Amino acid sequence: MNAPLIQPLYDEVQHGTWSLLYRRQRENLADKAARLYLDALDGMESLTEPTIPRVEVMSAQLEKTTGWGLVIVPGLIPVDDFFSLLARKRFCTSTWVRRRDQLDYLEEPDMFHDTFGHVPPLMDPEFALFMQRFGEVGEALRGNDEAVLALQRLYWFFVEFGFVEERGMPMAFGAGIMSSYGETNHAWDLRSDLRKFTLEGVMSTPFKTTEIQQTYFLIKDIPEVIRELNAWHAGLS
Numbered sequence: 001m002n003a004p005l006i007q008p009l010y011d012e013v014q015h016g017t018w019s020l021l022y023r024r025q026r027e028n029l030a031d032k033a034a035r036l037y038l039d040a041l042d043g044m045e046s047l048t049e050p051t052i053p054r055v056e057v058m059s060a061q062l063e064k065t066t067g068w069g070l071v072i073v074p075g076l077i078p079v080d081d082f083f084s085l086l087a088r089k090r091f092c093t094s095t096w097v098r099r100r101d102q103l104d105y106l107e108e109p110d111m112f113h114d115t116f117g118h119v120p121p122l123m124d125p126e127f128a129l130f131m132q133r134f135g136e137v138g139e140a141l142r143g144n145d146e147a148v149l150a151l152q153r154l155y156w157f158f159v160e161f162g163f164v165e166e167r168g169m170p171m172a173f174g175a176g177i178m179s180s181y182g183e184t185n186h187a188w189d190l191r192s193d194l195r196k197f198t199l200e201g202v203m204s205t206p207f208k209t210t211e212i213q214q215t216y217f218l219i220k221d222i223p224e225v226i227r228e229l230n231a232w233h234a235g236l237s
């Protein structure tokens, strides 16, 4: 068994880059992001300090609130491993932080994306339940390539790039939006042209990881997404 990965210490330049990313994006999100996200972010002191957060501190806070925890990974991991972690209420994060000259473009997610983008919503019981159920369904469908692709599309258009409705307004939510200044502004400009979320709709919509999004979906009710996911899974067996 491999030894657990350990978060490194960072130098002043890296902390400065994180601080710049955090301050710029927190201000940008103030009137665009869902309260579901912002309230959780602001309540996590580990994420609001001006230095790069410690994974174990964020993990401990998640554990107290929704029973989730964080696991350090070296980078992207196989989809089956990802499903298994989610099913056990574990989210994975890398620990490398982009350089100052990479503020707005990355080929692979860094720790700012994995934590600033993904961790706050896991403080919400309904969203956390969706993520666990998503992992369980993914585990159960291991080897069914068509079904796994459908699940990846659901993850993409909801967890990474979804909008959620709050008080009748579409608010930005997905981690790919939350962690990117450029994506936030691009998505916000398209907010009057969102597609209404249906499971069938997202599962039949291809995505490209290398291009800026042109299609965003609006989720009205997270428990309803869980019900649809369960019904879809039941219908496959």
Ligand SMILES: [Fe+2]
Residues within 6 Å of the ligand: 109, 113, 114, 118, 160, 175, 176
């Ligand atoms: Fe992500």
